[in-house]
Amino acid sequence: MLTLALHSRLPLVWVTSTDPLNDTEVIRYLAETEGLNEIGISIPTDKDPKNSLLTDILDYDVMIHLGSIENYSLRDLYDAADSHQVTLVVVNRGDAICPAGFFDAGHLKAPSAMMREFLQSLVPDSYLSEVTDALKGLDMKDVQQVTQLTSARDGSLTARGIMSTRKIFINSIQGLSLESTNIPFYNPHEKLEKWIALNKKPFLYSQIPSLVPKGILMNGDAGTGKSLGAKHIADSLGVSLLRLDLGALMSKWLGEAESNMTRALAMVEECSPCVLLLDEVEKVFSSSEDSGSTTRMMGQLLWWLQEKPSRVLVVMTTNDQDKIPPELYRKGRIDTTMTIEGLTKKEATDFFSSLLGWYKDQGLKVPTVGRMLTLATTYNNVKTVSPADLTQLVEDELKTLNF
């Protein structure tokens, strides 16, 4: 994004950095790549007269401003930058919000070419592209730390080693976690299997954005297999599964929930292609909830769902679709809403049979399907029962038979 802003010679650009040690070097590198070689740095101090930025700016192609701009008027900054064809890049090293009039270039990441230069002496040429790809989306500080941690642990640098180190970084972002996609036993769900079969290739390979699936909302009673379904989707697509706990983003500090959300979504994009699970969305976004923070977080999420350019498949789950605002799941934000039902008695027969077969393969003594169906007395009162309840019945019976 910053490259584009520099290339277009935009006058006022805002960039967010979590890497104060390297950010000016990275901006300088990007500017020089664009042929902008006169680069100034302005660091406001208490003694600095208010207007020095406005006069200093005139000597440069790019002025990097490390600090607040609250003492300057937007009009003065714009006029100074625009009239001398200077790009003023304000580096936000905290949680400030991009001021009106500035182009928001997002988080400052390590440019691939700069990473390659850094990695050249550490990685054999034949691995260089693979390793650079595995580091994609990190800032320079994280690139250095991830490579250092990986070599210390593995004694070498490989793309696989780097990915496993990055997991630790994902889990350090508040509310975000990397989930395992390993499911010992999964009973396929017909509608979901059809959806995956239709969408797998477009998600992974389509170059036409409108054909890249954006997401799915799974609605259904407790224990019907929604969260497990999200794991299964990620596993079938062969990508990682990240889980964003929206409740954990909330904070008593003004504005912090929103910046937590920004950080988490930026990390999610870095991990693309991936599946992002927003589990039990009604708990945070029930229509009756009207706290300011929740409303703003919702706004951020809606914008991101609509605009995200990356291959991130969002899987939302809810027990009660009526409780969530419809704009969260309208077309353009996600592709489809799927109701996951419990199993009828007929379906339960197949479910028991596969599950018991699986346990038998593990070397356990198993009951017959008929025995399980007689134990499933809930069917006397209701038409469908959740796989979670059926699994529980099987597990109890296995304990009796085997221990």
Ligand SMILES: Nc1ncnc2c1ncn2[C@@H]1O[C@H](COP(=O)(O)OP(=O)(O)OP(=O)(O)O)[C@@H](O)[C@H]1O
């Ligand atoms: N398709 C399935 N195949 C095998 N087991 C399943 C399946 N669906 C559900 N289960 C069993 O039910 C349990 C609960 O599933 P899951 O956590 O996905 O339910 P959920 O719909 O997300 O429920 P909740 O609404 O309470 O979060 C699983 O741990 C698993 O034992």
Ligand SMILES: [Mg+2]
């Ligand atoms: Mg669940």
